[in-house]
Amino acid sequence: MQLLFKKRGAMLILMFNLLLIFIGIGLIIPIMPTFIEQLGISGGTVGLLVAVFSLTQFLFSPVAGRMADAVGRKKLIVSGMLLFAFSEWQFGYADHVFEMFFSRVIGGISAALTMPAVMAYAADITTNEERAAGIGYINAAITMGFMIGPGIGGYMAEWGIRVPFNCAAAVGVMAAVITALFLPESHSSASTGTVQKDHVPFFVQLAQVHRQPYFFSLLIIFALSFGLANFETIFSLFVDHRFGFSPKEIALIITIGSIGGPLVQLTTFGWLLGHFGEQRVVSACLLLSALFIVLTLLASTWTMLLVATVLVFLAIDILRPAVSTQMSKIDETQQGYIAGLNSAFTSLGNIIGPAVAGVLFDVDIRFPYILASVVLFLCFVLSLRQEKAVLHKASSDALRMTRK
Known part of the structure; x- marks a missing residue:
């Protein structure tokens, strides 16, 4: 349990923020079918929306990982959470398919910025002996967010079909503020030397x-x-x-x-x-x-x-x-x-x-x-x-x- 309070409770902050983020992601799961039906979107378009998010994350993740090594983890985590908040707000207010695709692209970038930086941060503050427990804590926070989110989202939908998206955006901003105020930086590029492959496409x-x-x-x-x-x-x-x-x-x-x-x-x-x-x-x-x-x-x-x-x-x-x-x-x-x-x-x-x-x-x-x-x-x-x-x-x- 000492690992949770190491480096001013950095692991607890990471876990709490990831829990918030993935609750925010889970919020929208139960209302997506109704939301999409109201906008008259086909199943093929839904599949493309999922693919665009994953494709964007795939393309940006290695670049974001290099950035995390170059400029530090904290900046990318905060930026990723703010982009997540914007993408959820944009998707909730979307009236056209183009706006939804734009939102998913932003969401993919936010995931690419956040997840590599979080995993690298966990590796920074743990020894080899602590590494398994640290990464286990991180994955537990993600899984618990996915579990809790859909249930909360189902109740929120009673107040309006777009309410869960707005709540997800608010949760993202809250997580970004908590990170910016309380999470210490774990990495300096000068401490590990310059990565020689940065110039390679x-x-x-x-x-x-x-x-x-x-x-x-x-x-x-x-x-x-x-x-x-x-x-x-x-x-x-x-x-x-x-x-x-x-x-x-x-x-x-x-x-x-x-x-x-x-x-x-x-x-x-x-x-x-x-x-x-x-x-x-x-x-x-x-x-x-x-x-x-x-x-x-x-x-x-x-x-x-x-x-x-x-x-x-x-x-x-x-x-x-x-x-x-x-x-x-x-x-x-x-x-x-x-x-x-x-x-x-x-x-x-x-x-x-x-x-x-x-x-x-x-x-x-x-x-x-x-x-x-x-x-x-x-x-x-x-x-x-x-x-x-x-x-x-x-x-x-x-x-x-x-x-x-």
């Missing part, structure tokens, strides 16, 4: 990323986002077709399924990584998430489906911060850039996953889940090879130290 860096030691972790990030996007995008459609569940029953399953993740992230996540190591936890969660998605396909009752959903979300909620922790230990001088790549590959999975899931669902409602399971299982097989390489390197290093 983004797409050149992306083409060369396969040479980096964190490339395999980025592949897992993509596979995880792709698989989760496949799972979540068609979940309501899948259970509606398969079981005929009502929206209330679907919401209840998702809400209960989301509870386990933050509980583990806040309590035992650091112990898991400390006891088993990041690589073993990553491998285990890849296998379990693939198996639990298959279990979802085999579920024949509400209870079985609930258990499968809880297990899928739990495995993924452990896997995501485990990979982030692993990446953060690779290069202490480029935390912002690595966190930016993490965010970019997450966005890439979020772009491709829903599009593929929608096409496959039209062919067979089981195909998106089958593909997600196969992709995660293939990453598990690759992770076994990575684990062997890690163990071999560790034993080689130990042997060299013994000889000295």
Whole structure:
């Protein structure tokens, strides 16, 4: 618990602000169908709005990560929160499709500025031993915001369909003010030296990323986002077709399924990584998430489906911060850039996953889940090879130290 109060309670401030931000994001989820229906927007346009947000985040995240290394984390976090507030306000008052797309572009930029800076900040103020717990706290705040937000948004919609958007904007401004007043800067570019790759264009860096030691972790990030996007995008459609569940029953399953993740992230996540190591936890969660998605396909009752959903979300909620922790230990001088790549590959999975899931669902409602399971299982097989390489390197290093 000492970590929460380290550096004038910086971790608590980060968690509180992320909780506010993701409550703000969650506020609008239950009223989006009604809002879009009132504006007469097609389902295809909705898909494009999601894709534009993720594409913008994908393009800007590595650049924002470099900026976080160059100018510090705090400025980007405050800027990102203010842009988030503006994008939500703009979307709430939009009367034309162009205004909605503009809002989603701004929202994508805000996510690109905020998330890499927050993850880099968490890495700055934690030691290697504390890193897992710190990133676990961050992910717990995000997950809890998503859980709380939709419920609050549903009640706020009773006062008006645009009220949740205005509240989300107010929450974003509040978070920005709290950060500006109370969060100390954690990073100085002079303290770690100048990053030599700053002049290299983004797409050149992306083409060369396969040479980096964190490339395999980025592949897992993509596979995880792709698989989760496949799972979540068609979940309501899948259970509606398969079981005929009502929206209330679907919401209840998702809400209960989301509870386990933050509980583990806040309590035992650091112990898991400390006891088993990041690589073993990553491998285990890849296998379990693939198996639990298959279990979802085999579920024949509400209870079985609930258990499968809880297990899928739990495995993924452990896997995501485990990979982030692993990446953060690779290069202490480029935390912002690595966190930016993490965010970019997450966005890439979020772009491709829903599009593929929608096409496959039209062919067979089981195909998106089958593909997600196969992709995660293939990453598990690759992770076994990575684990062997890690163990071999560790034993080689130990042997060299013994000889000295």
